[in-house]
Structure formats: structure tokens, C-alpha cells
Amino acid sequence: MQPTEITEILNRPISQELLARDLTRLAYVAKDGTPRSIPIAFTWNGSEIVLCTATNAPKLPALRANPMVALTIDTEVHPPKILLIRGRAELDVVDGIPDEYLQMNGSYQMTPEQRVEWEAEVRSLYEGMVRIVVTPTWAKLIDFETTLPTAVEELIRQRAERRQT
Numbered sequence: 001m002q003p004t005e006i007t008e009i010l011n012r013p014i015s016q017e018l019l020a021r022d023l024t025r026l027a028y029v030a031k032d033g034t035p036r037s038i039p040i041a042f043t044w045n046g047s048e049i050v051l052c053t054a055t056n057a058p059k060l061p062a063l064r065a066n067p068m069v070a071l072t073i074d075t076e077v078h079p080p081k082i083l084l085i086r087g088r089a090e091l092d093v094v095d096g097i098p099d100e101y102l103q104m105n106g107s108y109q110m111t112p113e114q115r116v117e118w119e120a121e122v123r124s125l126y127e128g129m130v131r132i133v134v135t136p137t138w139a140k141l142i143d144f145e146t147t148l149p150t151a152v153e154e155l156i157r158q159r160a161e162r163r164q165t
Contacts (some may be wrong), residue, residue: 026071029051048134064091102119
């Protein structure tokens with residue numbers, strides 16, 4: 001997929017709504033060769049998805065061995081809106097708490113007092129974190145109004161061909 005195609009998909013209004021959500025599902029291949037899909041907070045900086053995790057997270061050795069990942073960001077209403085992204089994870093070990101981690105956790109409903117307590121707890125727990133940065137190499141938006149899953153598009157095309165004969 002060409003970068004311009006990816007940009008066009010990610011710049012659509014529905015994609016931008018999805019990229020502003022709190023959680024994505026990160027899919028990767030674990031060290032034992034089996035697939036994993038985990039919910040994880042994220043932030044979109046306009047060109048990359050940034051996830052943050054503990055330096056001892058089990059996913060890190062797996063991502064070092066095989067950095068190819070897939071992300072799903074979706075809604076829970078009908079019809080669902082789904083943004084699928086594929087890319088390569090780059091790991092960036094940082095001292096302290098990355099700004100993105102504080103941003104991505106800023107949308108949860110907390111009182112100002114709860115926010116101060118939460119941030120103090122986070123800062124006391126993590127000496128450092130790992131930023132997982134994913135630059136999209138492929139993207140697809142499915143909204144069931146203007147875009148459909150590829151298999152459904154194919155079935156619709158086949159049905160139309162049958163009706164013409």
C-alpha cells in the first residue's frame with residue numbers, strides 16, 4: 001500500500017474519530033509462536049501510533065524478535081466502525097514516564113484530585129517505560145456504509161454478476 005493511500009484513509013473523519021479513542025487491540029506473535037491480541041492504551045501523533053508499556057512486559061521480547069504488528073480500533077455500536085492498521089513496532093526505552101503515556105490516560109474520567117494521585121502512583125512505580133511506536137504501512141477503514149470488509153465486497157460483486165446473467 002502506498003503512503004498516500006494510507007494517509008488518505010487515516011485522514012478520513014471516521015478514522016480521525018477512531019484514532020482519538022482510548023484503546024486499541026495490539027496483535028503480535030508471542031515468543032512461543034502463538035498469536036496474541038491485547039487491549040492497550042494508545043495515542044496518535046498524526047503519523048504514528050504510540051503505545052507505552054512497562055520495561056518488563058512479556059510482549060517486548062516478542063516484538064524484538066518479530067516487530068510486525070496489527071492494530072484494531074473499533075466502536076461497540078451497530079454498525080461498527082473499524083480501523084485496521086498494520087505496521088512495524090519500534091521500541092524506544094525511556095527514563096521516566098513518556099508524555100504520551102500521561103496523554104493517553106488523560107481521557108479517563110478522573111477528578112483533578114484523582115488525577116494527581118494517579119500520576120504520583122505512576123511516577124513512583126515506573127523508573128522507565130518502553131514506547132512502542134508503530135508507523136502504519138497498511139490501513140483499512142470499515143464503516144459498513146461507505147466501506148465494507150473485502151470478503152463482503154466480493155460477495156456483493158458476485159451477486160451482481162449472477163443477477164446480470
